[in-house]
């Protein structure tokens with residue numbers, strides 16, 4: 001029912017693409033991250049909570065419609081519904097059913113609860129499309145609470161030493177997950193403009209964040225003392241960071257599981273926190289779908305597909321998507337995942 | 339082992355010297371005494387040998403974690419570190435049992451003699467009793483070559499601070515062949531040099547490369563100017579009628595140099611010389627290549643003794659008549675040294691390092707420029723009133739190496755790095771033109787900035803022609819300027835040349851592969867070096 005073509009994942013029967021990477025007439029968007037939600041489509045369909053994020057990112061004049069989770073619509077005989085993916089607020093798996101055959105496009109997803117997204121719900125299906133960003137057995141993420149505690153302890157120590165803490169996380173999702181779990185009793189929380197914009201949208205949707213303030217261009221050193229600053233990856237190495245000196249730099253990412261990646265990022269601390277599945281979560285999620293056919297996209301796709309074939313007896317294939325196979329080994333994806 | 343693992347983590351999480359010293363001092367304050375001895379041994383390079391085959395470790399880990407071997411190996415390729423891969427792949431521990439560092443290392447030392455089954459039982463049992471952090475450190479110990487991000491100098495500083503001792507004293511006591519199995523921290527640090535310590539060398543004083551204009555150094559007359567020789571820096575010790583030769587890497591290498599044997603009868607007891615050991619013939623040093631061939635041979639033959647007769651070019655005198663004279667000014671030590679070498683006579687394989695009297699800095703520049711013709715690496719500048727310090731220090735001694743030779747070469751193979759760069763292609767093979775074929779002639783690992791490494795890595799992944807295990811051949815397109823210290827003919831290399839200390843000087847984005855140098859250019863460099 002679905003096929004991968006030059007524009008993205010296509011359902012011919014319904015005449016609709018999912019997360020297309022070239023402009024098309026009709027697109028269903030799994031979530032508002034830039035590699036999944038692209039500019040130029042004539043019509044967008046996404047979860048309610050994704051709609052304002054799409055408008056913020058792609059412009060207020062886009063033609064977008066929102067629906068809720070578990071609510072089914074029909075297009076030319078295809079039953080289409082969205083189900084929680086637990087990746088970021090508004091993220092959805094797309095379920096498509098036609099003549100008894102069920103496909104699920106999971107987009108990006110995770111099984112860990114992050115406190116701000118509706119948790120992942122497994123959907124039974126025959127065909128499952130999964131990413132494999134952390135599809136190696138070395139990726140086993142620690143319990144989230146342990147990581148939040150480490151972050152707050154790091155902040156507290158820095159504040160005691162009279163230095164600021166700059167924590168890096170992707171502006172949409174990761175930043176708010178961090179903000180939700182910070183201990184605001186330690187000090188003031190400041191955020192980068194890119195994070196602030198998203199915060200405003202998400203707070204309107206009822207997501208609770210610790211009290212934060214936007215850093216304005218005229219502020220300087222004396223305004224920050226033992227503060228926590230939440231910033232996107234693009235801030236690393238920029239002059240924007242100078243005003244926070246002296247500071248300790250922490251990075252939140254699943255890649256921080258490996259010591260090599262931690263050191264290469266020249267961060268003072270690496271916190272293992274991801275909005276993607278680790279090895280255990282991937283295996284658990286796929287088992288829960290009951291799918292006989294699995295299509296493995298961005299990540300360690302050939303290794304993971306082989307594992308599914310040889311050890312789980314699943315008919316798994318790796319699929320080329322807009323992500324180039326090579327960049328997945330490290331840098332590009334690493335930056336995106338942050 | 340908990341405390342030691344925590345120390346490992348703290349050290350890894352900071353790049354700040356003082357934070358590292360503080361962490362060490364804290365460890366010395368908290369750890370049991372025997373653990374401190376083992377810790378100091380590990381951090382100063384007395385690491386246990388690998389007791390278990392890596393193939394066994396991989397198998398046991400795959401078995402415990404229920405992973406097929408190919409998947410474990412794929413993971414290892416990505417992580418680039420066996421100890422870490424195992425720590426990450428193992429299933430959750432079933433118990434939490436604490437062993438001291440001492441117990442752990444004693445257990446590992448005994449393991450070498452155990453049967454394969456016994457080894458497997460002990461290691462897998464330990465794995466399942468430890469958390470991830472302990473596992474990583476434990477695996478680092480069993481896979482051999484244990485390393486932690488602290489220099490010997492830092493360990494010395496921390497010990498001196500904690501035990502309230504002179505750094506120089508601590509440094510001296512840590513030299514040589516002490517055995518953590520039998521020595522106590524008191525014996526190691528506080529007991530006076532007894533008979534057992536006969537062989538103890540002194541820590542070497544090392545220089546940094548000159549960083550600014552020479553004029554900043556002041557009056558040239560305050561400086562002793564020597565050539566910088568290219569051999570094996572070493573100490574010759576004669577005490578109680580016995581001879582010991584130490585390399586800078588703290589290896590006892592007495593046996594490698596039978597030509598020095600007679601010195602124990604010539605030099606007075608209680609003599610320690612610092613100098614450069616190198617092959618020397620007809621009044622000048624031979625190229626380093628000849629030394630390398632000599633060193634790599636297991637047995638020293640008559641022939642090699644004739645072809646490459648070794649001498650020590652003497653730089654300094656550290657001990658005289660059993661007395662440590664490192665605190666005397668260089669000018670006085672030099673006087674004593676000259677006297678001693680003269681007295682030893684011409685049958686002794688000792689040559690005093692010539693001092694070049696200079697009246698202005700331009701003369702120093704000229705000596706440096708002529709250094710390569712004499713198979714030297716550059717010049718040494720030593721303050722005449724300087725004491726003999728320990729470790730690499732700025733201020734009183736400087737080295738000033740000659741500018742390296744350079745060629746433009748084409749990147750043709752890339753390999754994944756190690757350790758912190760394991761997920762990046764950082765080890766490159768470079769080629770020059772031989773007519774219309776690119777022939778590889780050098781490997782280089784360093785010289786690029788972190789940002790450039792990422793850029794090249796990205797390029798490599800997009801321009802791979804073929805993969806052979808961890809190595810990829812890439813489209814010949816990128817040109818780099820390589821610097822190296824010396825060049826010689828070689829039958830072992832396809833290109834027929836071998837270069838010394840090759841490194842990337844810079845990425846020549848302005849050049850394309852047609853601009854790269856040729857094999858003929860390299861041969862000309864060899865010719866030029868001969869003249």
Ligand SMILES: [Zn+2]
Pocket residue numbers: 031033036087108
């Ligand atoms: Zn995403």
Ligand SMILES: [Zn+2]
Pocket residue numbers: 033035036107108
């Ligand atoms: Zn994605």
